[in-house]
Amino acid sequence: MKLKKLSLRVRIFLAMILLVLIASILIVAVTVYQYNEEALDYHRDRLDKKEENIKSSIDFTIKETTYPVTTENIPKIFKDKIYEIAAIHKLQVNLYDLEGGLLKSSRQSISNDTIAKCINAEILNTLANTAEHRHVTKYVENGKIIQSSYTYITDQKFKPLGILNLPYMEDDKFMDKELYDFLERLVYAYIFMMLIAVALAYLLSKYITKSLKTISDKINETRLEKRNKKIDIESSSxxxxxxxxxxxxxxxxxxxxxxxxxxxxxxxxxxxxxxxxxxxxxxxxxxxxxxxxxxxxxxxxxxxxxxxxxxxxxxxxxxxxxxxxxxxxxxxxxAKMPAQEKETLNVVKIVKLGLDIFSEDYIMFTSEKEEIMAKFDRTQLIRVITNLVKNGIQAIPDEQEEKKIVVAVLDDHSNVIITVADNGQGITEANKQKIFEPKFTTKSSGMGLGLAMVKNIVETYNGSITFTSEKGKGTVFKVIFPKV
CATH class of the missing domain: 1.10.287 (Helix Hairpins)
Structure with missing residues (x-):
């Protein structure tokens, strides 16, 4: 299957998994490389410390000897002491004269295959011509890596007496075991991390493409003849x-x-x-x-x-x-121009009567009293209620799951208060100033006279109508008119 034929979600998923795999391989490679570097440093530092300690023991032996301190007397000076030094430091010790000839070794039996009787001329030249008078070679013997250091030993006046040779075998068994154990644990960790990465990649790719799916659905639903809802995404790229x-x-x-x-x-x-x-x-x-x-x-x-x-x-x-x-x-x-006819009526009863024409089950009515008397035209009061409730119904989108309209009648001493609250999409700031204007409407149909007519009726009876609205949460219309 060609990559370009895959969906964006699948491509994101595969890219994230591939990224985790590459990162895992790189981490393993860096870990092995770092281990090898640390092993080299470890063996080099260990050889340096052993050489320093052995030279200290040799210097002490030379200081305490009763033999004249000369190159020729080195085998006598270190006749038995060399074995003690080798045993203490657990390292083979070889002593050569300044010409490269073997003088003394801690090995009981000297074999041409294991100990050179004479030092290579190149090594002698390096020792003589370097500032620190030290040289280290590395070679493989019987599958083992061996470092061999060469350095001068001196008398108390720092006059060279001979050459100290220390063969040091790099034993990596313990470190290799540590590396294998670490890599094994790392593999388990990577398997666990890969499972998490797969889950996260799936969820993240779904989250990223969800926004695109939302936009696609909204574009498909866009129509000129209806009010289209904007896309609201709180956090995204x-x-x-x-x-x-x-x-x-x-x-x-x-x-x-x-x-x-x-x-x-x-x-x-x-x-x-x-x-x-x-x-x-x-x-x-x-x-x-x-x-x-x-x-x-x-x-x-x-x-x-x-x-x-x-x-x-x-x-x-x-x-x-x-x-x-x-x-x-x-x-x-x-044109909804009402004529003023006052009659004493029970506002609670008339409001209930006005709500009877609606079949929506999410319309609720509340009143703090069963009877609130006021002078108002019966027909015009019903018009006020039906227009406000109808406006609330139209303000709630059809696709909204939870719909609610609450009509309440309150007794405020000399005034009657009627509130109509909906949980629709609210009124924008730009439309709040125009909401009561004649012929203004946010709907593609209608003459825009409903709220203007309500305002006209209420003000005819010396009342007022106000509203509060929050975008996306709903609107509350409040009608106040005197009882008399």
Whole structure:
């Protein structure tokens, strides 16, 4: 399967697993390399310390000897002492003269295969020509790595007497066992870490692609004719945030276009309505004009049927006037312009009556009293309640799982308080100043007169309407009007 055909989620998952594998291999390689370096340092330092200690023992022996301190007397000086020194420091000790010839060895039996009878000329030149007069060689014997150090031994006046040779075998069995044990534990740790890495890679790849899936779903759901919801991602990568910002900007522009389109449609509807009203008014005006002209032309005070004709003319005019009055009443009801009619009523009962028309089971009603009396128009109070509740229903998105609208009636001494609270999407800061304006609406349909009509009704009865809203949490409308 080609890599480009894999989904982004699978590619992220595989990349993270591969990264963990590469990191594990690198850590193992670095661990082995570090072990080898530390082993070299360990053996070098150990040889240096043993050489320093053995030279101290040799210096002490030379100081305490009764033989004249000369190169020729070295075998006598260290006749038995060399074995003691070798046993104490657990290291073979070989002593050579300044020409490279073997003088004394801690080995009981000297074999040409194990101990050189003469030091190589190159080593002698190195000893003589270096500042520290020391040289270390390394060679393999019987599968073992052996370091062999050469350095001068001197008398008390620091005059060279001979050459000290210390063969040191690098025994890595213990360190190798430690390395193998460490690598074994490391493998178990890496297996456990790999399992965790697989789980984390799966979850992380799912988390990363979840934002992209959300954006994809939102783009597929975007429609011009409805209110589109913005994407809200609290924490994500810079690229995802940029993509979300671009989508939200597009939604704002789309909403502006939808509002302009809706406004244009409403304005067109108002123009059509104005034309229709003008046409309906002109219809009765024409017969009225003709009737008056006919009456003016045929009016004769001496006509014995004058009263009959006046009654006919008057009846015709009254009929046309009634027609115009009906048109005006219909337009008034359409524009929601209420007429003020006060009557004493139980606000609690009327509010319940207004809620009976709704079938939504998430609408709840509360009241601190069973009866709160006030003077208000029954029909207009029902209009106030139904419009506010309908506005709350429309404010809650259809896909929202938990929906709630709470209508409450409170008695505040001389005033009545009605609150309608919803848990919808709230009102934006930009729309809060326009919410009660006539013809303003955030919906693509409707004439935008609902809340304007409610405000008009409430203020007609010397009341007030206010609201508080929080984006994404809901809105609470509060209506206050006097009891009398």
């Amino acid at each position: 810079e690229e995802i945030v940029t993509l979300v910002h671009s989508y939200n900007t597009m939604i704002d522009q789309l909403e502006e276009s939808a509002v302009k389109l809706a406004t244009s449609e409403r304005e067109q509807a108002w123009r059509e309505m104005a034309k229709q009203v003008a046409h309906e008014i002109k219809n009765p005006l024409t017969p009225m004009r003709l009737t008056v002209q006919n009456f003016q032309r045929k009016f004769d005070p001496q006509d014995p049927d004058i009263y009959k004709k006046v009654n006919e003319y008057s009846k015709t005019l009254i009929q046309q006037i009634d027609t115009m009055s009906s048109i005006a009443s219909a337009f008034s009801n359409f």
